[in-house]
Amino acid sequence: MGIEEKLPAGIILGQVEQLVGLVRKASVWPATFGLACCAIEMMAVGGPKYDIARFGMERFSASPRQADLMIVAGRVSQKMAPVVRQVYDQMPNPKWVIAMGVCASSGGMFNNYAIVQGVDHIVPVDVYLPGCPPRPEMLLDAILKLHDQIKGEKMGAHKRAAEVEAEEKALAATPTIQLKGALR
Numbered sequence: 001m002g003i004e005e006k007l008p009a010g011i012i013l014g015q016v017e018q019l020v021g022l023v024r025k026a027s028v029w030p031a032t033f034g035l036a037c038c039a040i041e042m043m044a045v046g047g048p049k050y051d052i053a054r055f056g057m058e059r060f061s062a063s064p065r066q067a068d069l070m071i072v073a074g075r076v077s078q079k080m081a082p083v084v085r086q087v088y089d090q091m092p093n094p095k096w097v098i099a100m101g102v103c104a105s106s107g108g109m110f111n112n113y114a115i116v117q118g119v120d121h122i123v124p125v126d127v128y129l130p131g132c133p134p135r136p137e138m139l140l141d142a143i144l145k146l147h148d149q150i151k152g153e154k155m156g157a158h159k160r161a162a163e164v165e166a167e168e169k170a171l172a173a174t175p176t177i178q179l180k181g182a183l184r
Contacts, residue, residue, distance in 0.1 A: 017158065021151040024094070026056045028143075028150070031067030031091065033084060036074025038101035038133040045136045055143060064090040069146070070123070071139075075103035076116040088123040096126045096150070098142055101133055108132065 034042055045052045052058060061067035064087045076084055088097070099119050102108040105128045107117035119125060126149060129142040154162045 017153070017155045020155060021153055024153075025147040025150040028055075028057055028069045028096070028147070029059050029061050029067045030057055030069040030071050031061050031064050031087065032073070033070055033087065034073045035076060035080065036101070036103060038073035038104070041133045041136050042071055042073045042100060042139060045139050050136045050140060052140070052143070055140075055147070057143070064088075065092065067091055068094060069096045069098065071098045071100055072104045072119045072123075073100040075101075075108060075110055076119050076122065077114055078116060081116050081122050084119065085122050094150075094153070096146055097123050098127045098129055098139075098146060099125045100129045100139060100142070102130055103132070105130060 032039070032042060034040075044050060046058070046060060057069075064070075068091060070088055070091065072084065088095070097119070099105045103110065103115070104119045105125075107115050109132075111117070116122060127142045127146050129138055131138055153159070
């Protein structure tokens with residue numbers, strides 16, 4: 001896709017990875033997807049008290065084509081699920097997702113047919129933010145954790161090797177049904 005795909009794995013790519021990671025983490029533009037009460041807390045982060053601008057994220061994008069972070073704030077209904085996926089698909093790569101609130105993370109108290117039991121059934125989630133609703137400070141903390149993930153992302157051959165390693169690790173893990181102790 002870009003220069004990182006053309007370079008062989010080596011020292012130059014390692015230094016490029018570090019530089020690109022620093023640049024990407026300092027220029028994340030969020031696409032807001034406020035669906036419920038969590039959206040009020042997300043809006044508060046843009047105000048002067050919490051000042052998300054100090055992280056270079058003051059530009060909340062109304063267009064998914066100009067955003068690389070989707071903050072899903074609130075419960076996702078079955079009717080809204082295709083819209084969430086469409087907005088995610090329209091975002092350019094690389095892209096990240098924060099599931100804000102217990103409703104976006106796991107369906108919350110709405111355990112019924114109308115609410116998706118976690119936005120991770122629709123889009124891949126990078127950071128889960130618990131709470132009902134989570135405070136703006138918690139969203140800032142989730143953003144800082146996402147920045148650490150972005151800064152450490154691999155590129156090119158390193159990325160493919162990391163993906164293969166993660167998949168092998170997941171396949172070798174003990175299935176949940178076989179776990180003993182607190183779960184059983």
